[in-house]
Amino acid sequence: MPPRPAVDTQVAVVGGGPVGMLLARELALLGVRVTVLEQLAAPSGASKAGTLHARTAQTLHRRGLLEAVQPGPPAPPVGRGPVPFHFSGMFDLDLARVVDEGPALVGSPQAWAQEMFAHDAARLGARVLRDREVVGVERERGAVRLTARDSRGTVSTLRALWVVGADGARSAVRRLSGIPFSGTPGRVAALIGEVRLLDPGHAPQGWQRNPRGWTLVWQNPHGRSRVCTYDFGGPHPDRQAPVTLEEFRSAVERIAGRPVPMDSPGWLTRFSDAALQAESYRVGRVLLAGDAAHVHFPAGGQGVNLGLQDAVNLGWKLAAEIHGWAPPGLLDSYEDERMPVAEAVLENVRAQVALMDPDPGMDALRTLFARMMHFDEVNQYLGGMISGVDVRYETGDRNDPYAGRFAPDLSLKRGQTLTSLAELLHTARPLLLLLAGSGDLSRVAGPWSSRVDVVSAAASEPVGTDALLIRPDGYIAWSARGDATDADRLGQALECWFGDPGAG
Numbered sequence: 001m002p003p004r005p006a007v008d009t010q011v012a013v014v015g016g017g018p019v020g021m022l023l024a025r026e027l028a029l030l031g032v033r034v035t036v037l038e039q040l041a042a043p044s045g046a047s048k049a050g051t052l053h054a055r056t057a058q059t060l061h062r063r064g065l066l067e068a069v070q071p072g073p074p075a076p077p078v079g080r081g082p083v084p085f086h087f088s089g090m091f092d093l094d095l096a097r098v099v100d101e102g103p104a105l106v107g108s109p110q111a112w113a114q115e116m117f118a119h120d121a122a123r124l125g126a127r128v129l130r131d132r133e134v135v136g137v138e139r140e141r142g143a144v145r146l147t148a149r150d151s152r153g154t155v156s157t158l159r160a161l162w163v164v165g166a167d168g169a170r171s172a173v174r175r176l177s178g179i180p181f182s183g184t185p186g187r188v189a190a191l192i193g194e195v196r197l198l199d200p201g202h203a204p205q206g207w208q209r210n211p212r213g214w215t216l217v218w219q220n221p222h223g224r225s226r227v228c229t230y231d232f233g234g235p236h237p238d239r240q241a242p243v244t245l246e247e248f249r250s251a252v253e254r255i256a257g258r259p260v261p262m263d264s265p266g267w268l269t270r271f272s273d274a275a276l277q278a279e280s281y282r283v284g285r286v287l288l289a290g291d292a293a294h295v296h297f298p299a300g301g302q303g304v305n306l307g308l309q310d311a312v313n314l315g316w317k318l319a320a321e322i323h324g325w326a327p328p329g330l331l332d333s334y335e336d337e338r339m340p341v342a343e344a345v346l347e348n349v350r351a352q353v354a355l356m357d358p359d360p361g362m363d364a365l366r367t368l369f370a371r372m373m374h375f376d377e378v379n380q381y382l383g384g385m386i387s388g389v390d391v392r393y394e395t396g397d398r399n400d401p402y403a404g405r406f407a408p409d410l411s412l413k414r415g416q417t418l419t420s421l422a423e424l425l426h427t428a429r430p431l432l433l434l435l436a437g438s439g440d441l442s443r444v445a446g447p448w449s450s451r452v453d454v455v456s457a458a459a460s461e462p463v464g465t466d467a468l469l470i471r472p473d474g475y476i477a478w479s480a481r482g483d484a485t486d487a488d489r490l491g492q493a494l495e496c497w498f499g500d501p502g503a504g
Contacts, residue, residue: 005142005159009035009127010322012146012160014134015167016040018110019290019307021117023166026315028124029063029428032322035158036121037148039167041131046267047109048192051301054099055388056308057106058406062425062474063312065120066102069113075103086300087382088355089207089214090366092373098383101409110304132156137163137176137286144285162318164287166311169276171292179288180279183346186272188297188353189231191243191251193268194224198261204252213255213358224266229255232358236270243268273297273353275346281335289314294342296349300386306345309388310338316428316472325451325504327496337393348385393475396496397489402479407470412457419457421470428472429453430498432490436466441480444490447501452494469493 011027013020016038027034052060052069060066067074083096083104095104122128129148135155136147144163149155165173174181197203197219204215214230229251245265252260277294281287290307314334320326355366372378384390395403410421412433424431430452432445437456445454452469467480469490478493480486494501 005140005161007143007159007161009033009158009160011035011162011164011318012037012144012158013164013166014146014173015165015171015290015292016043016114016118016128016130017166017168017290018114018117018304019311020164020166021114021121022308023164023289023311023315024126024128025117025121025124026311026428027319028121028126030316030319030323032319034121034126035160036118036126036128037132037134037146037158038128038130039133041151043111043115044267045111046194047111048269049110049298049301049304050107051305052106052108052113052308053301053305053387054095054102054104055391055406056305057102058389058409059309059312059474061102061409062422063428064423064426065116066106068116068120069108070106071109071112072107075106077102078104085383085386086207087373087386088299088352088366088369089209090355090370090373092370093379093383093386095383095387097376098380098387098389104387134167134172134176137173139177139284139286142285161322162285162287164289164314164318165292166289166307167292169291169295171288173286174278174288174292177283177286179283179286181276182279183276184274184350186235186239186274187232188273189234189236190229190271190273190297191231191248191268192226192228192271193243193248194226194266195245195248195262195268196223196264197225197227198263200225202258203260204256208256209356209358210255210257211358211360212257214356215252215256224264227252227262230356230358231255232356235272239270239272241270243270271298273349275350277339277342277346281339282332287314287318287334293338294346296346297353299349299352302345302349302386305388306342309341309391310334312473313338320499323504325499327499330497330499341391344385348382395477395493397478397493400479400481400489402465402468402476405476406474407468407476408463410463411460412455413460414455414457424453424455425470425472425474427453430472430477431455431468431470433457433468433470434466435459435463435468438467438480438486440487441467441490444487445494448494448498450501451498451504469497471497 010033082094132148138145216228218226275296289310393404434456465479469478
């Protein structure tokens, strides 16, 4: 193997939002030297998203982060009654009926989670450089050179083995790398911000739809309230133009049909329903994650959840590549697995936007759709899609009933010690869980002991299999069938996902 080029960092993550910071934490946890380049000189404190769905909550639980991302009391687990949620602004879904582990919804303001990830990433050794706007991406042999500029105009360079663009919908990394971003253009002009409502009792309450559009108001009696408008009359003339308080108030009042006095804006911004996806998540040593890879109308908070799951899927695979043991195609499986998930989200969001049309001609269809959501099958389908619990990956063995599914958080007993599957995944290492003490399977896994944890334990409830091979992101790569093929199949799965035991 030729010597690696001299670099300043092994991975440069461009973008210090929640996706970039979680990815940095994942990489640092796995012993990768990682540097985050963030354009803002200091965190803005603004939270455009604040809802974590079940699969994201389950994933963070497997890193021991679930309670930390919640500034308030921990969300209750399922089993305490319905958890209403909306599809296209109709709150007729019950997410509790599709989730069988942990909370169905978690309140986690984006800014809070982002800074918690950043603090933990730094604790683990990641370096965060703020006030760095990336203005150049140059691919070199065996490395990538980034050029950045600060607010004073000072230019600096950083050379990395790998670069991940997690820098949002207007990603400089994606643009400078020449990766096409395609899909459907916006037709909705939306505004959102935080303002002080001067007459909150007469302001629109909650989600309101009328023939002029939508108003969404989350009132805060002690400070600024979050207010949002959807105007279906056409896209913004200038998507990049700053939003003034006068424009914002005028839009709210026009759609509401009455005065809505306000002042003291905290932040104001505009967005649309454009649904776009990068045509590739990887070009050479440059990868994309989060909104840099896919954007859509913020229906149900699916965007930040999609991005956080990108980060956990990519982190261990990129670390394996850097540590020299990744099998052929492992890093490419990031795009293979995550791109279809994003495509499905873009599709369901397009459907939601179509149903949100304020034209009164849509009323009957919305009424019919709301009634259908109370059917078990429809609730299961839409709830599984929104919450992410229906995600399953193709692992290559279609005869394995567990492969590709998310491993449940089993309560386990190791001798006299009680633990759980989630706790065993806190280190982000692959896990071979032996539930019947099979010495043959333990011997098969022996050559991979430096990178795969082998744990024998008894489960508190029947699992349906005697052993599970679980990837660091919590998805099952292999399960025992209890027949003579298990040892051979395990060896193949170990090599398929975790490489040649002599590599690295």
